[in-house]
Amino acid sequence: xxxxxxTRTIDIHAPAKKVWAALxxxxxxxxxxxxxxxxxxxxxxxxxxxxxxHGGSFRILVEHVEEPTTLVYRxxxxxxxxxxxGNSTLVRFDLEEIAQGTRLTVIETGFEELADPQGAHDGNxxxxxxxxxxxxxxxxxxxxxxx
Numbered sequence: 001x002x003x004x005x006x007t008r009t010i011d012i013h014a015p016a017k018k019v020w021a022a023l024x025x026x027x028x029x030x031x032x033x034x035x036x037x038x039x040x041x042x043x044x045x046x047x048x049x050x051x052x053x054h055g056g057s058f059r060i061l062v063e064h065v066e067e068p069t070t071l072v073y074r075x076x077x078x079x080x081x082x083x084x085x086g087n088s089t090l091v092r093f094d095l096e097e098i099a100q101g102t103r104l105t106v107i108e109t110g111f112e113e114l115a116d117p118q119g120a121h122d123g124n125x126x127x128x129x130x131x132x133x134x135x136x137x138x139x140x141x142x143x144x145x146x147x
Contacts, residue, residue, distance in 0.1 A: 004111040004121045008128050013101040014139040020068035022139055023093055032134040041065050046082075049075070059083055069095050077114055086113050089124070106132065 012019055022028045029037035029049070036050035036057065043062055050057035056079030064072035071093040076083040089110040096103040106128060111121045 002109065002112055004117055006108040006111075006121065006125050006128055007105065008132055009103060009105045010132050010136060011098060011100055011103050012136050012139050016068050016095045016097050016102045018139060019095055019102045019104060020071075022135060023071055024067075028138075032138040033131050041067065041071060047073075054079075056080060063090070074110075077120055085110075089114070089120070104132075104135075 022032065024039060024041040026037040026039050029039060034049040035052045037047070039045075039047040039049075039060070039062075041062065043065055045062040046059065047062070048057040048059045058076050058079065059082055060073045060075040061083050062071075062073045064070060072090065074083040074088045074090050076088045078087060081087060089108050092107045092109075094105045094107075096105075108124060108128070111117045111124075114120045
């Protein structure tokens with residue numbers, strides 16, 4: 001593991017099916033992760049996540065899917081460019097059923113290939129802390145659709 005990798009593990013009081021839906025359904029993704037989402041959970045699918053505050057959309061390429069346990073996509077660091085080695089990172093979500101619900105582990109790698117590795121890492125480390133907090137809040141609220 002590279003020292004610039006980001007790893008976050010959280011426990012969510014919700015079934016894995018519900019967590020998976022929040023990671024893969026564009027209507028649910030926008031409840032916790034960005035303002036817009038185009039996403040299909042299929043290897044090779046292209047999509048994007050947009051944030052109004054950041055002024056644009058970040059494109060993604062889905063690399064691996066094992067529903068409902070593993071999702072991997074590459075996402076571009078810059079707005080409106082296709083993600084390729086050197087301008088993107090790889091994000092992996094692993095879901096594990098636990099007695100209280102679901103344990104979600106997020107691992108983001110590839111920062112060392114970026115123009116500003118430490119800056120990108122630090123920004124995304126803070127981002128994941130905030131976004132995963134919003135995911136837990138959303139999934140554990142009455143607003144999230146039942147599984």
